[in-house]
Amino acid sequence: MSRIGKKNIHLPQNTNIEIIENNVYITGPKGKLSYKLPEVIRIKHNIKNQTLSLYKTHENKEAQKLYGLSRTLVNNMIIGVYKGFEKKLNIQGVGYRSQLQGKNLILNVGYSHPIIIEPPEDITIEVENNINITIKGIKKEKVGEIAAQIRRIRPPEPYKGKGIRYLNEKINIKVGKAGK
Template identity: 75%
Template sequence: MSRIGKQPINLSKNIDIRIQENNIHIEGPKGKLSYKLSKYISIKYEKDNNQLKLYKINQNKETQKLYGLSRTLINNMVIGVSQGFEKKLKIQGVGYRSQIQGKDLILNVGYSHPVVIHPPENININVENNINITVKGINKELVGEIAAKIRSVRPPEPYKGKGIRYVNEKIILKVGKAGK
């Protein structure tokens, strides 16, 4: 049984909610997002507590699966429009660097050509000191997807640790060949 779905979603005062049938539109200081709920889940806005609560319509497996998921996705939307999300990456390796050209991220990470990443319009990418990359946005899924796409250009290799990694990621290095 989902315990996550039972928890109410607390809203701050600067967030506007609009519920139309199974569609929910959330607008805050950082932007606006919308989500279409499943037909098995209903949502109610309590103005006196300034909370959103989700309810199951049926008691079957499909409803149970979607109950906690829907609550988490809506909570991530609320956090996104009020605070936003960010992922930090770090480039490690001799001669590896990155730069911003317009809105595009250009990575020089040991290939014969630079790799260009075009972010979606509501995702911001910043580069500091040519090696620290920050991906910011209001949609948690998109921020994580773009960060994973950047990391997949040159994932950290296990012998020297060169590559693109998340800031708090620990790479376990392997021991190389034993010499004679």
């Protein structure tokens, strides 16, 4: 039984919600997002308390699966249009660096050629000190996907830890061969 689905979602100020049938439209200072709720899930907007609550129309397995998921997706949309999401990456390794050229991210991470990443329209990428990359956007899943795509280019290797890693990610370093 989903405990997450039962929780009410608090609407921050400067955030507007519009519910048309099963479509939810949320606008805030950072942008506008929409989501189509599954047929077995309904949403209520309590204007007095500025909260949203979701409920199931049927009591079956399918409805139970989608109950907590729908609540989390709507909550992430509200957080996204109000605050936004960001992921931070760190590049470690001699000669490894990154830079921005317009909106595109250019990575020099040990390959014979630089790797160019073109972000989607609603994602912004920032680079600090040529080694710290920040990915920002209003859609949590898109921000995470772009961060994972960048990390996949050169994941940290287990012997020296060189590569692209998430900020504060712990890499278990292996001991190399014992020399005689």
